[in-house]
Structure formats: C-alpha cells, structure tokens
Amino acid sequence: MNSFRLILDISKTHLLSKIKQTVVAALGVTFGISTFIILMSFMTGLNDLLDGLVLNRTPHIQLYNKIEPSEIQPIDSDEEYADELTFIHSVKPKIKLERIHNALPLLSELRKNKKVLGATPQTTVKVFYLAGSNKLNGVLNGIELQEEIRLFNFKDYIVKGDANSLLKRKNSILLGSGIADKLSLDIGDKIQVMSTNGSFHDLVIGGIYQSGLAEVDDVQSFVSISMAQKIMGVGNNYISRIHVKLNDIEDAVPMAKTIESLYDVSALDIKQANAQFDTGSDIRNLISYAVSITLLIVSGFGIYNILNMFIYEKMNDIAILKATGFTGKDVMFIFISQALIIGFFGGLLGIGIGYAVSAFIDTIPFVTEALPTIKTYPINYNINFYISGVVFALVSTFLAGFLPAKKAQHIDPVEIIRGQ
C-alpha cells in the first residue's frame, strides 16, 4: 500500500468513526455553498432580467435628426462684430426635415461595418386612431419586422396574435394594448387611422403589442415601414430613425461619435440614454457579491472550528502514529485530506441543494403587468457559480484544515504519551 492510499485510508476511518461530526462539518460547507449559489443565481437572474428589459429593446446607437437652433448664427460670420459680444434673443431652430438625410446609403454603410450586428430603419408617423366617434392620438412606427425580431426581441412584446401578420398583409397593424383596451378592439378587428395630412387608412389588427410601460402602450403601434411611408405619403427613402445594435456594447460611445462626425445626423449612444441604469446594475451586483462572500467566510470559520476540535480529540492518535513511524508530514496530510474530503462532499451537496432550490424558485409564479414575458422568478443558471462554489469549498476547507494540521505536524509524541 503506498503512502498516499494509507493516509487516505486513515482519514476515511477517522471520518467514518465520527460520522456525526463529519456530517455537521460537511453541512457547514453545504450551507455556505448552497446559499452562495441560490443568492447569486437569484440576484443575477433578477439583474439580467432588469438589464435585459432595458438593453434588449434599447438600440446601442439611435440615429435621428435633432431639431435644435444652429450654433452659428449669421451675425457670427460678420467680421465687423467679430470682437463684440453679441446677444440674440428668441432664437428659433431652422426648418429641418424629420427624415434622415441620405438614409438608405447610410443604412447600407452601417450594415457593412464589422462592429455592427444590425441596423434597422424606422419611419414614425403621428396619427389619430378612429373607432366610431372616438379619436385618440398616437404614433405609428413603421418597422422592418424581421430585423426588429432578430435584434431587439420584438416578438416578446406581442402578447396576442402574430407578429408575422405584418409580413402577410400590407395593411396589418400591431396595436398597443392600451389603445386596444380603450377602443375595445381585438385581433381581426379593423381600425381606421387618420394621418396629420388628413388622409384616412383602414388597418387590420394582427396582434397586440405590450411593452409594460403604460404610456407607451397607450399611444404606440407598429406597421410595416412601407405602410408607414404610404400613410405619410412619402417615398421609400423617408426614414426618420435608424437603430443600430453592435456586437460589443462597449463600442457604442466611440461609434456614435464617429457617425456624428461623418454624417449629417445626431447619434445617441446607450450609455448616454441609460446612464442611471448602469449605476443601479453595478451596485446591485456589488451587494450580491458582498453578501455571498460574507456567507462563505462565515462558513469557512465554522469549518476551521470543527477541524480544530477534531484534531484536539485526536491528540492521542497523532502521538501513536508518530511513535509507530509516521512523520509529521504524514500526520499533516491526514488532517488536510480529511478537511478536503469534508470540503469536497460538503461542496458537492451544496451545489446540489443550491441547484434544487434555484430550480424551485424558478417555478414560483411571478406575474407582473410590467413584464409581459416573465411568468416565474428569474434564475441565472450560470455554471461559473457552481464551479466557484466547489473551488471555494475546497480552498476554504484547505485553509481551515491547514492551520490545525500544521499544529498536528509539530505535536511532540513524547509530551502526549508522558503527559498521561
């Protein structure tokens, strides 16, 4: 029998003969690891949900024409007043089309860019929804359906009916749920819209759209982009916004600057659009890590205590082993291997229980008006939590076992044997 197997054999006998203590020590590890996994899965699940809520439907860069007064006024160009301080009261912006200048070439340029995952054009029309004598004002967004589904999970927000109806019928509309409620309309019903230039159009409801934000659902509906252009009475190059999704969200800020400098268009990046959101998400992450690490450290101390007691009880055994030819190192390895065995099985059970409880939480209903796609509490089954759980269990039990084992290594057998 080689030395390693002999040491394991002795550890095993020790652990099995004090099975209650062993189990308590292992359960200490189990508790720490499972709470770590449950907490992290739940917290990050929730975080991802909230992130996704904003990030999935928010374009990384939005391109549009901003209406604002010109920075350079005619008087600034006049050399006569170059050294004077000039004031102009009541500056008004110049008339500017809402459409993006040269939108189609810009769009195809963007789509060719390697950093860009996709870019979709939108045409926005202000309309009145008419049903009977009711007249509600609203906004129609003309979209390219397939790209919206691919890039912004558009399908998740269609709570009733079929998003693809936009492709099947030219005059199909995906109606905002608020409007549908107010006008008591449902799929298959007809709705008439009046554009600001006075033309009427009949549309068929192919689906109900619900974003979860009441003020959006009360006004916004979706049609195909060609339908929106038709309602406006403009050509197919009339595009009022371009939404860009990048491969890496970190590229958003520099990319937006580049686009603004190259083209005659305003570019809003996601960092600017959702500054407060990032901070909240960071702090939530920080809190969940702080809590989990505290839990793990507390369970680490528990393991240290139990192993320490273990070794005090085994003083005699240590002396006997040393008197019969075992070295200090052998004795140290015996106790470290016991600690690691406790850590390994405790950790394994911990990830098992952690997974089971997470899976259970995953089935608890969590229905909220604001989140149409969520039915149960969100759980993030990230394999990294499980791996780091086991690694931490082993590292902490090793450290907790190392100090007592080191003490055992230096126990003088003569002192113990003569002390009796």
Place this chain on the structure above:
Amino acid sequence: MDIILKTEHINKYFLEPTKLQALKDINMELERGEFVSIMGKSGSGKSTLLYILSTMDTNYEGDLYLDGKKMSHLSKNELARIRSEKIGFVFQFHYLLPEFSVLKNVMLPALKLGIESDSVIKKRAMETLDMLDIADQAHKKAYRISGGQKQRTSIARALINKPKIIMGDEPTGNLDSKNADKVFDIFKTLSKEKGLSLLVVTHDHDFAKRTDRIIELEDGRII
C-alpha cells in the same frame, strides 16, 4: 559481543519550570538478545532515558548508537524511519487507535514502512496475533477488547516490522498479575527464541528480578 544499543555521556536538562538536570552522564550498552529492565523511583529519570533511547526525544547532549549507527543529529524524518524499522514500542497504556480494528492497528507501522505488500503484512500480522493468542479478536475494533488483549495487541504491533529491539514503558503497569505474567512470558520467549533485545522500564520488582540484567537509576544517574 554484539552491541545493539549504546550511549555515551548522555545528559538531559529540563528547562521548565526551572533548569533541572534529569540525566547525568549516562553510559550504557545493550547486547543482542538481552532482556534488560530499567528500575528507579519516580522522578529518577528512567522514562526520560527510555524516550531518548527510543529516538523520540532528540533534545539531549551526548551520543546514541543504535545497531552501530550514530543517531544523534539525524533529522526527525530519518529518525521516524529508523524507529519504524528497528524499534518496537510497548507503552504503559496500550495506545491503540481505538477506531481501527485490532488487525489494522498491528498492520499500520508496516503499511507505513511500505516495504512489503499488503497481503504479506496481513499474513504476518495474523501470525503474530496467533502467537500472542488473540487471533480471534483480529477483526474487532480496538476499543472493544479487554485490557490484557489490548496490551498483547500493542506487543504484536511492536513486532510487526521485525524490530531489533523492543522498548517498554511500564508495559505491565496497568495489568493484573495474571496478564502481567503473560506479557513477561511473551517477552522472555521473544528474547530467548527470536533473539530480540528488550529494554523495559518498570517499577515492578518481581518483573525486574526475572530479567537478565537490571539497570538502576537514581537522580538521573546509573547506580
């Protein structure tokens, strides 16, 4: 003359609680096959001497030779190896590992030494137990057998690595006279038939009288 154990000018000091010389200039020899007892009042230093001779205590002055080899100044690990190869111990208390079986207790020192295969060790352990009349207890846990059986088990453990010398610290101190006689007979047999050297600390006069030679200690000196 075949000298198995020899000391030269061994001095031992205890520093706690006050400096005290426990052993004073100990010179002694032990021959192969000799059965020697060490006697003395408590505090005379007899156990202290035994632990130095056994190489477990390394904190002394002077030289110790075991089987012709100088032991002083060897490292703890080397000493641990020499101990398991050449010395067998029998303590006053049995000092078995309570949670292990009798057989396992006997086998452990040989398993640690790792020279022979498990099956050979097991066979010899059974033979030794058989010789000591406790083969029927082999698979019981060590804490389940009687005091006399425990002491015989620890003798079996001392013998498992075929040591050159057996050392005992009051091996019969905790036993009734019947069991003590049995242990003495076993020792005598080992010394006469197997040619083992025995060095036993005792304050049992009857036991000591029957050994080949008595070394008497008083105040850390051989008299």
